[in-house]
Amino acid sequence: MKNNSPVKLAISGLTKKFSANEGVANINLEVHQNELLTLLGPSGCGKTTILRAIGGFNKIDSGKIVLDGKEIQNLAPEQRPTGMVFQSYNLWPHMTVYENMAFGLKLRKEPKEKMQEEIRAMLQLVNMSGSEKKYPAQLSGGQQQRIAIARALVLKPSLLLLDEPFSALDAKIRGQMREELKRIQNEAGLTVLFVTHDQEEAMAVSDRIAVMHQGNIEQLAVPTEIYNAPASRFVAGFIGEMNFISHGSETLAVRPEDISITSGGAGGNGEIENIMLLGHYAQIFLRAASGETLKVFLPKERLADFTQGQRVHYTITRQTVF
Amino acid sequence: MKRLYYTLGKNKFWEYLLCAAFLLIFYGPLVNMVLVSFAEKYEYPNVVPATYGFKWWNYVFSNGKLVESILVSLALAVVVTLLSLVVCLPAAYALARYDFKGRSLVRLSFLFTNAFPKMGIYTAMAVIFYKIGLMGTFFGVVLVHIVNTMMFMVWIPSGSFRTVHIQQEESARDVGASALRTFFMITLPMAKPGIIVAALYTFLGSMEEAQGSLLIGLPNVHTMPSELYGIIMSFPDTAGAVFAIVLLVPSVVLMIVFRKYLSASALSNGLKM
Numbered sequence: 001m002k003n004n005s006p007v008k009l010a011i012s013g014l015t016k017k018f019s020a021n022e023g024v025a026n027i028n029l030e031v032h033q034n035e036l037l038t039l040l041g042p043s044g045c046g047k048t049t050i051l052r053a054i055g056g057f058n059k060i061d062s063g064k065i066v067l068d069g070k071e072i073q074n075l076a077p078e079q080r081p082t083g084m085v086f087q088s089y090n091l092w093p094h095m096t097v098y099e100n101m102a103f104g105l106k107l108r109k110e111p112k113e114k115m116q117e118e119i120r121a122m123l124q125l126v127n128m129s130g131s132e133k134k135y136p137a138q139l140s141g142g143q144q145q146r147i148a149i150a151r152a153l154v155l156k157p158s159l160l161l162l163d164e165p166f167s168a169l170d171a172k173i174r175g176q177m178r179e180e181l182k183r184i185q186n187e188a189g190l191t192v193l194f195v196t197h198d199q200e201e202a203m204a205v206s207d208r209i210a211v212m213h214q215g216n217i218e219q220l221a222v223p224t225e226i227y228n229a230p231a232s233r234f235v236a237g238f239i240g241e242m243n244f245i246s247h248g249s250e251t252l253a254v255r256p257e258d259i260s261i262t263s264g265g266a267g268g269n270g271e272i273e274n275i276m277l278l279g280h281y282a283q284i285f286l287r288a289a290s291g292e293t294l295k296v297f298l299p300k301e302r303l304a305d306f307t308q309g310q311r312v313h314y315t316i317t318r319q320t321v322f
Numbered sequence: 323m324k325r326l327y328y329t330l331g332k333n334k335f336w337e338y339l340l341c342a343a344f345l346l347i348f349y350g351p352l353v354n355m356v357l358v359s360f361a362e363k364y365e366y367p368n369v370v371p372a373t374y375g376f377k378w379w380n381y382v383f384s385n386g387k388l389v390e391s392i393l394v395s396l397a398l399a400v401v402v403t404l405l406s407l408v409v410c411l412p413a414a415y416a417l418a419r420y421d422f423k424g425r426s427l428v429r430l431s432f433l434f435t436n437a438f439p440k441m442g443i444y445t446a447m448a449v450i451f452y453k454i455g456l457m458g459t460f461f462g463v464v465l466v467h468i469v470n471t472m473m474f475m476v477w478i479p480s481g482s483f484r485t486v487h488i489q490q491e492e493s494a495r496d497v498g499a500s501a502l503r504t505f506f507m508i509t510l511p512m513a514k515p516g517i518i519v520a521a522l523y524t525f526l527g528s529m530e531e532a533q534g535s536l537l538i539g540l541p542n543v544h545t546m547p548s549e550l551y552g553i554i555m556s557f558p559d560t561a562g563a564v565f566a567i568v569l570l571v572p573s574v575v576l577m578i579v580f581r582k583y584l585s586a587s588a589l590s591n592g593l594k595m
Contacts (some may be wrong), residue, residue, distance in 0.1 A: 077495040084496045089487035092494070094511045101535055104497030148493075154498060
């Protein structure tokens with residue numbers, strides 16, 4: 001379990017306010033060695049604020065950021081052992097891929113042969129071998145992001161900071177890049193702090209996810225726990241699909257796949273309003289006796305048993321109560 | 323003519339005719355000037371000079387005062403360009419990057435010197451320059467020229483700086499470059515096209531500025547354009563033509579050398595509000 005590995009980054013009491021409503025207050029967070037931790041939340045939730053504070057691009061109001069046992073909150077960005085990749089415009093268009101990657105190494109006065117070797121190896125890691133002489137404008141968006149990641153990694157950062165690095169890419173490329181990131185992280189043994197608003201992406205790549213809302217971390221847990229046992233109503237609604245059923249003074253949160261239906265003959269407690277086939281599963285809208293409409297997922301093999309307007313029995317197999 | 327009309331087709335024919343008219347209007351006077359500058363015997367009824375030679379070229383280049391004015395003008399243009407780069411680039415960068423109160427007012431203020439009749443500003447400057455002893459000095463003329471070119475030197479580079487994304491600067495900081503190094507190795511090279519265009523404008527503007535140079539510079543500082551006034555009034559046309567061509571040469575050379583930077587986009591970026 002990565003949770004048992006030593007703490008790489010420890011943030012305590014981090015506060016950064018842009019105005020009364022904007023910013024983050026009193027954030028505490030630990031990232032372990034070789035862990036990929038995701039800050040997930042809607043735009044404006046403060047996830048990027050935290051990431052930029054770690055990278056040194058936001059001056060924080062108060063709090064401590066400890067990386068590898070050293071406090072870094074007062075260092076300039078160039079003095080921090082972090083590597084950052086932004087959503088876009090990472091590369092310098094007037095330099096070739098090689099020059100882009102060599103920029104930081106030259107500042108560290110690395111010998112030329114060693115530099116060439118490291119750049120070649122890093123390009124291989126991100127599947128961009130042989131692109132040294134190309135200019136950024138000659139590369140696709142996905143390729144540019146690979147180079148940006150390689151440029152950060154060639155400096156062997158203690159912590160890799162990714163600020164929505166795939167958000168500007170096409171859906172298909174985005175999926176590929178996720179897999180690549182996971183592979184690169186494992187191969188290079190990286191500690192990564194990843195920021196995204198895409199919950200699917202977060203689920204796919206993360207060891208742990210911190211779900212953020214209005215400047216607070218609402219839940220910090222492994223993806224399955226976030227999905228199966230959301231700690232708050234916000235998390236329940238933000239991650240995946242969820243039915244909210246009012247039940248007296250309580251609200252039941254039920255995943256569409258946690259409602260099972262059987263054909264109920266004349267009786268039954270629900271009626272099928274609509275059936276939609278979405279690839280390997282179908283989505284059914286069910287009107288419950290209470291008048292609420294529920295979303296139900298059904299494996300496509302069972303679809304033959306049901307038609308629109310049919311009376312059915314439904315039972316909830318698993319729920320979270322708020 | 324009729325044959326030509328039908329061979330080319332109606333549209334093409336008028337296009338060619340328009341093009342010919344443009345060429346005549348743009349280059350006619352230039353060609354005439356070149357012709358006149360090489361004329362030795364050129365009397366009234368003749369359309370073109372009777373004999374050609376370097377008589378007036380020799381005259382201009384053997385006249386110490388005129389040669390000196392060429393050197394003064396070149397030195398002025400270089401100093402004005404460098405100094406206004408030093409003064410205006412930081413202002414341009416600040417206008418592009420920092421969102422401070424009254425930013426658009428500051429931006430607009432650089433237009434003021436170009437929005438009023440120049441002579442009024444020069445006279446006001448002359449009054450102050452008299453008091454602080456800058457009248458008739460090289461540095462006084464430099465200041466007058468900078469007042470003129472400041473708008474271009476701030477606006478155009480500012481537009482170029484705005485095309486440099488903040489992430490590109492932050493990435494450089496991230497890999498270990500200081501703020502100053504980032505500016506010189508990332509921001510400045512990326513903004514280079516706009517800066518070159520602005521520097522070109524400044525250089526050429528300084529080369530051809532006459533009013534202010536006359537008022538502030540005389541009697542000690544003689545620039546080419548201010549000398550040109552004297553030549554036109556006291557020598558035959560031919561000497562004036564020679565001198566005008568000498569004045570034209572730096573412009574043409576610079577335009578050719580930096581032609582790949584002279585795009586409309588560099589200009590329009592700077593003039594976006």
